[in-house]
Amino acid sequence: MLKDITLGQFFPGNSFVHRLDPRTKLVMVVAYIVALFMAGNWLSYLVAFGFLAYSIIISRIPLKAITRGLRPLMIIMIFTGVLNIFFTDGTHVIFSVFGLTVTLEGLERAFFMVTRIMMLVTATFLMTYTTSPIALTDGLEALLGPLKKLHMPVHELSMMMCIALRFIPTLIEETDKIISAQKARGADFETGNLMNRVKAMVPILVPLFISAFRRADELAVAMECRCYQGGEGRTKMKLLRYHRGDFLAFSAGALLIAAVAILRSFGL
Amino acid sequence: MSEAIQARQLSFAYPGLDGGVGQTVFSDLNLTVEEGSFVAVLGSNGCGKSTLAKHFNAILLPCGGSVSVWGMDTQQEDRLIPIRRTVGMVFQNPDNQIVANVVEEDVAFAPENLGVSSPEIRRRVDNALKQVGMYEYREHAPHLLSGGQKQRVAIAGVIAMEPRCIVLDEPTAMLDPKGRREVLDTVLRLNREKRITVVLITHHMDEAAKAQRVVVLHQGKIAADGPPKQVFSQVELLHSLGLAAPETVELCWRLNQQGFSLPLDCLGVEECAQALYQALS
Numbered sequence: 001m002l003k004d005i006t007l008g009q010f011f012p013g014n015s016f017v018h019r020l021d022p023r024t025k026l027v028m029v030v031a032y033i034v035a036l037f038m039a040g041n042w043l044s045y046l047v048a049f050g051f052l053a054y055s056i057i058i059s060r061i062p063l064k065a066i067t068r069g070l071r072p073l074m075i076i077m078i079f080t081g082v083l084n085i086f087f088t089d090g091t092h093v094i095f096s097v098f099g100l101t102v103t104l105e106g107l108e109r110a111f112f113m114v115t116r117i118m119m120l121v122t123a124t125f126l127m128t129y130t131t132s133p134i135a136l137t138d139g140l141e142a143l144l145g146p147l148k149k150l151h152m153p154v155h156e157l158s159m160m161m162c163i164a165l166r167f168i169p170t171l172i173e174e175t176d177k178i179i180s181a182q183k184a185r186g187a188d189f190e191t192g193n194l195m196n197r198v199k200a201m202v203p204i205l206v207p208l209f210i211s212a213f214r215r216a217d218e219l220a221v222a223m224e225c226r227c228y229q230g231g232e233g234r235t236k237m238k239l240l241r242y243h244r245g246d247f248l249a250f251s252a253g254a255l256l257i258a259a260v261a262i263l264r265s266f267g268l
Numbered sequence: 269m270s271e272a273i274q275a276r277q278l279s280f281a282y283p284g285l286d287g288g289v290g291q292t293v294f295s296d297l298n299l300t301v302e303e304g305s306f307v308a309v310l311g312s313n314g315c316g317k318s319t320l321a322k323h324f325n326a327i328l329l330p331c332g333g334s335v336s337v338w339g340m341d342t343q344q345e346d347r348l349i350p351i352r353r354t355v356g357m358v359f360q361n362p363d364n365q366i367v368a369n370v371v372e373e374d375v376a377f378a379p380e381n382l383g384v385s386s387p388e389i390r391r392r393v394d395n396a397l398k399q400v401g402m403y404e405y406r407e408h409a410p411h412l413l414s415g416g417q418k419q420r421v422a423i424a425g426v427i428a429m430e431p432r433c434i435v436l437d438e439p440t441a442m443l444d445p446k447g448r449r450e451v452l453d454t455v456l457r458l459n460r461e462k463r464i465t466v467v468l469i470t471h472h473m474d475e476a477a478k479a480q481r482v483v484v485l486h487q488g489k490i491a492a493d494g495p496p497k498q499v500f501s502q503v504e505l506l507h508s509l510g511l512a513a514p515e516t517v518e519l520c521w522r523l524n525q526q527g528f529s530l531p532l533d534c535l536g537v538e539e540c541a542q543a544l545y546q547a548l549s
Contacts, residue, residue, distance in 0.1 A: 218365070221359075225357040
């Protein structure tokens with residue numbers, strides 16, 4: 001049952017977006033978010049929307065996957081929308097109920113805020129859907145590389161992420177085994193009130209933690225045996241390289257920001 | 269042949285809980301492993317097999333005496349990396365020694381640590397994976413492989429360092445018979461074809477029987493040392509140490525108790541059958 005959890009929600013593929021360097025995609029997401037926050041009118045929103053829609057189409061990610069990803073954010077979006085509708089000052093009053101007025105400006109603002117959240121989240125989803133977790137980790141390490149000079153443990157962080165990703169399936173399998181073992185000895189996880197159910201988790205968590213620590217210890221020795229000495233002097237088998245597509249993507253990102261900035265300065 | 273690993277008057281005790289000296293494992297152990305040989309180390313639980321193995325690549329350091337690896341003393345801190353890349357180590361649980369979530373990335377881990385150049389890492393990884401017969405699985409996720417396959421990936425991860433010796437600490441203890449055979453065949457092939465020195469720590473008699481030399485440890489001391497045929501024919505000694513002889517030898521020995529006079533050095537089933545046939549005709 002626990003095995004069904006998908007991780008990183010990576011959809012393997014070979015589209016233009018998939019083949020982009022992970023660093024490019026990370027930078028593009030940041031650029032896109034910047035563009036979204038700069039956008040302040042209908043036309044610039046339309047440009048940003050077009051950009052995203054085109055990226056989704058060429059990535060060949062099923063639209064269903066994206067809508068499914070957005071569903072948990074429904075509450076936040078509705079909340080943001082409602083707040084903006086009622087609490088924006090405006091002159092064009094449409095109607096008012098119980099002392100709350102709904103204005104044209106409020107409606108417009110609510111629409112902008114909600115679509116902004118939607119597009120922002122969709123853009124990050126597009127990145128995680130088209131990039132394997134390990135590539136993403138590599139990309140992050142490369143992008144944050146300059147911070148090493150400021151004594152930020154960049155390599156250690158990416159190593160930790162990599163090991164965590166590696167051990168999640170192993171630990172899930174182990175949890176399944178422990179649950180079965182405790183059930184076989186008569187443990188009851190399904191009945192009783194909330195308090196009882198939380199208490200029933202203890203016999204699962206204790207052995208799981210003990211085993212995780214034992215694994216960590218063995219892994220550390222095994223890593224030492226394979227000459228691990230931290231990030232210093234370490235090389236990589238797969239070097240990250242920018243290709244023609246990455247430059248294309250970067251230019252498109254720059255164009256997007258420029259377009260939004262121009263539209264903003266004209267106040268259209 | 270020159271010596272690969274040499275332990276001289278090795279003594280070791282794990283530190284106690286209160287900072288004092290804990291349980292003594294070895295007090296005066298002398299052992300030499302010849303270059304290119306295949307040595308099996310046998311012993312019942314708690315006899316110090318794994319502790320000995322960890323001395324061979326400076327994971328543990330001796331309290332007294334010395335361990336040298338191709339002439340390098342394990343106490344020399346500046347030789348730590350050369351020692352560890354010379355003597356690779358494979359552990360019991362394959363899950364706990366695989367670092368990355370793609371097979372080839374894991375095999376690349378050791379050469380990446382050593383600062384090898386990218387094309388050279390690629391060559392070593394492909395080579396190592398071919399040697400253990402896991403090349404087709406290079407892009408798989410390790411947790412989807414069988415135990416034997418995972419353990420072969422772990423061996424590939426060690427071979428990628430191009431070590432001169434591999435120490436395997438009960439590599440087959442958690443595997444099914446098929447996985448055990450896969451791993452053992454791989455190790456035998458590496459020893460035969462690549463002349464890699466192998467130290468196999470095991471408690472399976474039939475695995476030890478395939479080695480050139482068997483060392484039996486008991487309470488931190490060497491109880492028997494010699495070619496498999498010679499060691500396993502000392503059935504009473506093995507029994508007194510809490511070990512069993514390989515099944516074929518055990519069979520002959522029991523028959524001898526009943527008045528037969530069979531040789532006690534048939535390690536293979538064929539050989540044993542032949543001996544029985546001759547005794548009966």
